[in-house]
Amino acid sequence: MRILVWHVHGSWTTSFVQGGHEYLLPVLADRGPDGRGRARTWNWPAGAVEVTPEELADVDVDVIVLQRPQDLELARAWTLRRPGVDVPAVYVEHNTPGPSAATTRHPLADQSAVPIVHVTHFNRLFWDCGSARTEVVEHGVVDPGHLYSGEWARAAVVVNDPVRRWRAVGTDLLPALSRAAPLDVFGMNVHDLPDRLAVAPERLWTFEDLPQTAMHREVARRRVYVHTSRWTSLGLSLLEAMHLGLPVVALA
Known part of the structure; x- marks a missing residue:
């Protein structure tokens, strides 16, 4: 699959791009929050590919992984497709809710186009997602190996x-x-x-x-x-x- 995903959380993305797919990582000239591209301090496989917004308009994307509310509009503007309508999409919610945990509404609450994927069961329990479909895919890491010396x-x-x-x-x-x-x-x-x-x-x-x-x-x-x-x-x-x-x- 060809997956469009923003480099938002480095450690999570490091694990995510280890699969056998092609991962399209938006990159901007300033490498700011909306276009960091490939990581500078993590070792990512060759399947993690940088793409500019201009290139995305001509690329066939199989699924979009959203992680921030603004990713919805960026995806529409850069791919010329509507996430969850013209192309499958999921929204990965990395964070705990706040400021009021039990009553904080999720930005994608009460919609049916884009499932919300939480990284812990705790987060799924506390976020108010209304009628939106929710799933849990728990956090994972690439095993760095047993290096402990404690010296x-x-x-x-x-x-x-x-x-x-x-x-x-x-x-x-x-x-x-x-x-x-x-x-x-x-x-x-x-x-x-x-x-x-x-x-x-x-x-x-x-x-x-x-x-x-x-x-x-x-x-x-x-x-x-x-x-x-x-x-x-x-x-x-x-x-x-x-x-x-x-x-x-x-x-x-």
Whole structure:
């Protein structure tokens, strides 16, 4: 199949493009959120192909994987086809609902053209999707292999945008955790953490957006993995840490 899918969540997309299909990844000149193309820090197979919006108008697409409300309009404009009407489509909902979990309406609630696919049963339970068809395809990761050595007496944390997402991902917990064990925080946009948290420099190190294989090697050298998220879907970094062989501590 030829699948149109945006590069929205790197780790999820890494797993998704491992199948035996052709994956069309929109790319824009600025490689912004609507057109990141192939990953720069993940190793994706040759079947993951970059396409420009202009090229998409002339490409036969078998199915469209939507992941954000704006993908509906982008798909219409770039493919000249209506998702769920002119071409099959699914909407993959990566996130937990908010701000009011039990009453938050999904953007695609009460429509029948595009099924909503949740990545956890928890998310399916809490999102209000009305009469829309819903399915669950649980999160998965590409197994990085058992690399654990634990040679560094430090704890690893993997989180993206910890300053912007703050309490949702447990950023406010890091100072207290750093008093129990020095922390090494890996992810995107982690470089601002030392300036935002009153933590001694030797108790909090940051590693900005390492290539995935390098991050796996480095995380595996830490003594333990700490998963700090309060309100997110099941974290792929948690699954990766377990595959790497790290002991894990999760917020509960």
